[in-house]
Ligand SMILES: CC(=O)SCCNC(=O)CCNC(=O)[C@H](O)C(C)(C)COP(=O)(O)OP(=O)(O)OC[C@H]1O[C@@H](n2cnc3c(N)ncnc32)[C@H](O)[C@@H]1OP(=O)(O)O
């Protein structure tokens with residue numbers, strides 16, 4: 001690695017442009033333009049087919065985009081035909097404007113105008129590169145000559161627009177803006193604006209792309225502020241951003257660019273696009289949403305949008321992609337789960353304001369499920385999260401101390417398996433190791449006789465495959481059973497904790513009992529019993545605790 005061959009390839013404006021620093025956030029949504037079907041598509045291993053583009057276009061419309069760059073019609077037959085199909089099959093809603101991209105080259109401009117014939121409205125977007133690197137290496141032209149490419153392109157658009165019946169909006173991009181001296185980018189953009197002569201009623205779009213992200217985000221903000229301050233006819237210009245993400249700070253570029261005065265943002269869903277991608281518009285929009293600003297895009301069913309995206313692009317959304325990744329709400333660690341569970345309980349009482357710890361946003365707002373997406377169990381989890389899973393999925397409300405015991409039990413298994421435990425696996429462990437345990441001890445029959453305040457229990461038990469009739473008495477039924485077993489098994493134990501609740505499984509309701517027994521060594525263990533009959537449920541709970549005692553190798557008979 002030779003860092004000495006690198007250096008700053010960007011340029012600060014010729015004057016300080018730091019007004020944007022004084023603002024802490026934007027206060028309204030910009031105009032959004034999706035470039036999924038163009039910049040996103042041109043970066044795919046297999047570009048979308050015509051049918052896939054149509055499906056994606058409809059999804060973008062549903063999300064609420066009013067401006068959609070549908071392609072580069074001069075690039076390929078599919079691109080051209082897609083544009084024709086949208087127009088001829090009347091697939092463009094009245095409130096949506098399509099946008100088409102073209103190089104500032106006459107035959108490409110002509111072909112693009114052919115592609116949009118018959119459209120009611122369109123944004124015609126022309127670009128040429130203005131950066132130092134491209135002037136020197138690609139065009140091998142002077143600043144004046146490169147400006148002339150832009151001016152000629154702008155003139156041609158204006159001429160062709162005169163011949164068209166459509167309501168056309170012009171857009172110009174000094175491509176590779178971030179590698180261009182801001183004064184020169186301004187000079188070229190102003191030359192284009194002078195050709196187009198926009199008015200406040202008929203604006204043009206000047207789009208300053210982060211074609212390649214080569215500086216820290218605040219540099220881009222300064223560059224945008226400079227353009228914002230000095231563009232000709234500013235009131236007739238929509239200043240647009242189009243950040244890529246080469247340094248991983250594209251979202252910051254966008255947000256700071258908006259603070260610096262931009263009106264419009266081009267990007268893609270989930271950040272698909274050239275190299276490291278365009279900026280993820282979902283993130284930019286949702287970042288506004290969580291500050292209480294209406295983003296004017298609808299991501300209430302983000303999982304469905306993601307499914308379409310993954311289908312047609314053959315790309316995968318990264319697990320930790322903000323808002324849309326599989327793991328962005330997942331809490332595995334115990335202290336997070338505990339705080340989230342408590343935060344949710346607090347939120348239920350105060351639903352008007354969201355500030356649940358660890359969760360930037362209510363997962364439900366974007367179609368995610370708390371149960372499925374938030375509490376996930378592995379060896380880092382805690383009693384709160386593990387108890388939550390049993391309660392939410394299966395209705396077991398474990399007593400506080402049992403939550404702790406069961407929590408450690410589950411963590412340990414996860415640790416040894418080195419795997420996440422899904423809710424059904426936790427339930428299997430619960431049933432197998434704690435609930436209605438029938439071996440080595442099983443109570444197959446029972447009845448009680450009450451004598452004044454004393455109960456006599458008559459039990460038929462199976463112990464280590466042998467049947468016995470045993471009896472015991474106590475001041476309650478459970479006490480009588482506990483005494484009978486204590487005497488029969490010759491083990492000394494106490495019942496430390498007893499609780500019960502109704503358990504709704506499907507439409508039927510059962511009784512669920514929890515008993516904590518303490519053995520002769522002072523060791524505690526819980527057992528669980530479930531039955532239609534609350535007495536039997538509590539007997540089963542005690543028997544489960546005793547069976548755990550034997551399964552751990554303790555006791556003798
Ligand atoms: C940053 C961006 O994303 S920009 C958009 C990029 N998108 C695409 O390129 C879409 C797919 N592109 C294509 O299908 C093809 O490149 C086409 C159809 C547009 C053009 O094809 P071709 O003319 O065969 O090839 P190519 O793009 O290599 O042309 C390069 C020539 O165009 C010139 N050129 C490139 N961009 C521009 C521009 N914006 N304006 C004017 N001239 C340009 C180059 O300087 C070069 O000129 P030269 O022939 O004198 O050396």
Ligand SMILES: CC(C)C(=O)C(=O)O
Pocket residue numbers: 039101127173175176207209210211212242244
């Ligand atoms: C054509 C322009 C806007 C572009 O895609 C870029 O610079 O990334």
